[in-house]
Amino acid sequence: MKHTLSVLVENNPGVLARVAGLFSRRGFNIDSLAVGMTDNSSVSRMTIVVEGDERYLEQLNKQLHKLVDVIKISDITRDAYVDRELVLIKVSADAAKRAEIMQLVDIFRARIVDVSPKTLTIEVTGNDGKVTAFEDSLRPFGIKELVRTGKIAMLRGKRASSKNHINKEEDES
Amino acid sequence: MEITVAEALVRCLEQENVEIIFGYPGGAILPVYDALNKSVIKHVLVRHEQGAAHMADGYARVTGKVGVCLATSGPGATNLVTGIANAYMDSVPMVVITGQVATSMVGTDAFQEVDITGITLPITKHNYLVKKPEQLPAVVKKAFLLASTGRPGPVLIDLPKDVAQTKINFKYPKKVALPGYKPTIKGHSAMVQQAAKIMMRSQRPVIYAGGGVRIANAAPELLQLAETICAPVTHTLMGLGSFPGDHPLFLGMLGLHGTRYANQAVTECDCLIAVGARFDDRVVSKISGFAPSAKIIHIDIDPAEIGKNVITQLPIVGDVKNVLGALLTHMEKKENTSWMERIRRLKEEMPLHYKQDGNLKPQYVIEKLNEYKEDSAIVVTDVGQHQMWAALYMRFNEPRSFLSSGGLGAMGFCLPAAIGAQLGAPHRQVILVVGDGGIQMTMQELGTAAEQKLPLKIFILNNNRLGMVRQLQEFYCDSRYFAVDFKLNPDFAELARIYGMEGYTVETPEHLLEILPRVLSSAAPVVVNCIIDREEDVLPMVLDGSNIDEAIE
Numbered sequence: 007m008k009h010t011l012s013v014l015v016e017n018n019p020g021v022l023a024r025v026a027g028l029f030s031r032r033g034f035n036i037d038s039l040a041v042g043m044t045d046n047s048s049v050s051r052m053t054i055v056v057e058g059d060e061r062y063l064e065q066l067n068k069q070l071h072k073l074v075d076v077i078k079i080s081d082i083t084r085d086a087y088v089d090r091e092l093v094l095i096k097v098s099a100d101a102a103k104r105a106e107i108m109q110l111v112d113i114f115r116a117r118i119v120d121v122s123p124k125t126l127t128i129e130v131t132g133n134d135g136k137v138t139a140f141e142d143s144l145r146p147f148g149i150k151e152l153v154r155t156g157k158i159a160m161l162r163g164k165r166a167s168s169k170n171h172i173n174k175e176e177d178e179s
Numbered sequence: 180m181e182i183t184v185a186e187a188l189v190r191c192l193e194q195e196n197v198e199i200i201f202g203y204p205g206g207a208i209l210p211v212y213d214a215l216n217k218s219v220i221k222h223v224l225v226r227h228e229q230g231a232a233h234m235a236d237g238y239a240r241v242t243g244k245v246g247v248c249l250a251t252s253g254p255g256a257t258n259l260v261t262g263i264a265n266a267y268m269d270s271v272p273m274v275v276i277t278g279q280v281a282t283s284m285v286g287t288d289a290f291q292e293v294d295i296t297g298i299t300l301p302i303t304k305h306n307y308l309v310k311k312p313e314q315l316p317a318v319v320k321k322a323f324l325l326a327s328t329g330r331p332g333p334v335l336i337d338l339p340k341d342v343a344q345t346k347i348n349f350k351y352p353k354k355v356a357l358p359g360y361k362p363t364i365k366g367h368s369a370m371v372q373q374a375a376k377i378m379m380r381s382q383r384p385v386i387y388a389g390g391g392v393r394i395a396n397a398a399p400e401l402l403q404l405a406e407t408i409c410a411p412v413t414h415t416l417m418g419l420g421s422f423p424g425d426h427p428l429f430l431g432m433l434g435l436h437g438t439r440y441a442n443q444a445v446t447e448c449d450c451l452i453a454v455g456a457r458f459d460d461r462v463v464s465k466i467s468g469f470a471p472s473a474k475i476i477h478i479d480i481d482p483a484e485i486g487k488n489v490i491t492q493l494p495i496v497g498d499v500k501n502v503l504g505a506l507l508t509h510m511e512k513k514e515n516t517s518w519m520e521r522i523r524r525l526k527e528e529m530p531l532h533y534k535q536d537g538n539l540k541p542q543y544v545i546e547k548l549n550e551y552k553e554d555s556a557i558v559v560t561d562v563g564q565h566q567m568w569a570a571l572y573m574r575f576n577e578p579r580s581f582l583s584s585g586g587l588g589a590m591g592f593c594l595p596a597a598i599g600a601q602l603g604a605p606h607r608q609v610i611l612v613v614g615d616g617g618i619q620m621t622m623q624e625l626g627t628a629a630e631q632k633l634p635l636k637i638f639i640l641n642n643n644r645l646g647m648v649r650q651l652q653e654f655y656c657d658s659r660y661f662a663v664d665f666k667l668n669p670d671f672a673e674l675a676r677i678y679g680m681e682g683y684t685v686e687t688p689e690h691l692l693e694i695l696p697r698v699l700s701s702a703a704p705v706v707v708n709c710i711i712d713r714e715e716d717v718l719p720m721v722l723d724g725s726n727i728d729e730a731i732e
Contacts, residue, residue, distance in 0.1 A: 031301050065483065074325060
């Protein structure tokens with residue numbers, strides 16, 4: 007089963023290498039990983055999607071915890087959460103197909119962000135299901151290039167999977 | 180007052196009560212050496228950086244303090260790698276300091292530049308590249324805190340030369356923030372109570388104790404637990420010494436080359452109490468056949484060890500000393516004559532044994548060393564057959580008296596680790612048991628030992644071959660021996676004399692007995708080159724894919 011982990015890390019140089027290195031050397035497979043700063047510039051959030059059974063996830067969780075730069079890990083898979091992914095798709099679109107593609111863009115509430123005589127570049131956001139459906143419906147036209155940001159996620163309601171404002175005491179003298 | 184970062188580093192080390200540093204200078208680390216020159220900290224100049232790392236390791240294992248080693252950038256740093264990996268695998272507290280090329284040159288493939296933080300990422304508990312001068316004091320504070328608390332391990336600090344030369348306003352922080360680091364010390368009380376209940380109810384309990392007992396200084400609690408619930412104690416290689424070897428409840432080492440009675444007791448037990456151990460493949464062998472009828476209670480400070488290799492019924496995460504102490508408050512002394520009788524019978528029926536045939540047998544050398552060594556002696560081994568014989572045939576009654584490269588199995592460990600051990604415990608007898616292969620991996624440190632005037636007692640079990648590999652080829656390659664014989668070994672006794680040590684060559688049991696008392700009571704460093712039987716195997720031995728109670732002997 008696929009798990010979505012929301013991981014808070016100290017925004018230190020090399021933190022991504024530490025996390026990625028851990029996954030590769032312990033043989034864990036990452037489906038996707040998205041990383042960016044939180045509202046606290048010294049803390050970053052990684053949203054990691056991995057597939058595996060409970061025991062596999064438990065071991066992954068514990069190994070991740072051992073990294074000194076990892077502050078908190080929340081497996082939000084079973085909680086209600088919103089997730090989004092941004093995808094850019096460059097699709098072949100000659101004059102004859104253009105109208106049909108634009109209709110699909112409307113239906114999926116996507117956006118055309120670049121136009122050339124032979125192609126359209128489309129931006130779409132949504133959860134995995136929507137993005138995959140959109141990709142499938144464009145496939146017959148000929149996808150020339152596709153790039154996904156990886157999923158980011160947040161719990162629904164007032165709960166936070168982890169506080170961004172960690173009590174980061176300054177190094178006292 | 181403004182001082183350079185290099186001077187600040189030395190001040191930090193003084194504040195951390197570092198007494199000794201093992202190192203090797205070079206270009207990028209020059210500013211640090213210049214600052215160290217003015218310090219009270221003793222510096223031991225090694226012959227190869229790997230030696231420095233193993234010495235810091237040996238020093239840390241014996242004293243329980245953080246070992247510190249120092250090297251320059253590039254090859255200096257890469258030469259440390261084996262020693263760092265070794266400390267990481269055996270959870271040894273160590274701070275490793277390396278010089279780095281100037282920050283403006285980092286990333287340009289400069290002379291003697293290597294990405295040592297990248298290289299050591301998987302073999303350090305944590306590492307730092309100090310890019311900003313004012314970070315240094317907090318980084319050192321964090322490094323010592325991380326190395327010595329929780330599950331200990333090596334921490335590396337990489338210091339670029341220009342940063343080391345920059346002046347800062349020095350203040351050593353009292354406290355540092357590590358928001359992602361909170362080791363669990365106290366065991367969960369409900370789990371502790373439940374574990375106590377299971378132990379009290381069990382009919383055939385066995386304690387399986389690892390290196391965590393020594394690290395947590397929990398030998399007294401271990402002894403008390405074993406005696407309270409009448410549980411025999413078996414050790415991993417790393418655990419030896421944490422339970423008195425002369426005690427009737429002592430089962431010796433378990434696993435691949437464990438005693439048959441230890442492996443049998445684990446197979447028969449109904450409750451296996453793993454204390455500071457990690458179910459290594461060399462212990463467990465075939466997972467399904469390991470303690471098949473036991474409820475497994477696993478006590479360890481590292482939650483990632485719980486359930487990693489073997490599924491446990493009851494995990495307790497916490498400091499071993501703390502958890503054992505808490506467990507004991509829920510227990511009362513119980514008797515268990517039938518299980519004690521069974522253990523006594525197993526020991527009688529499956530003793531360790533070897534054949535005496537007039538040749539000098541390695542097991543005999545170890546037995547005699549055991550007989551003649553001082554009670555408080557520290558025994559340091561290398562890796563291979565001699566290591567297993569030492570683990571099986573020696574008895575240790577004190578923690579921190581048996582040092583061996585367990586997890587990494589790094590040949591070359593013995594001599595430098597023993598130098599570190601002797602410097603950490605100058606008044607204890609230090610005995611080295613090493614093979615002719617392993618000694619030649621780090622033999623240059625004889626120079627360091629002689630220079631430091633250390634009275635090491637070096638026993639080379641010399642069969643002029645790589646005995647353990649030969650044994651593996653015997654069992655797994657139908658005796659097709661290849662690349663295991665040294666056709667040219669130096670005369671180790673003569674070599675010792677060249678370094679100003681005493682050197683002896685021993686070829687018969689009689690000769691060994693004749694020189695042993697004199698050699699062990701001498702204040703001089705000694706090499707005893709023991710020419711042993713070349714065909715001897717380490718037995719018992721559990722073959723690949725077998726259960727631990729199916730050892731051949």
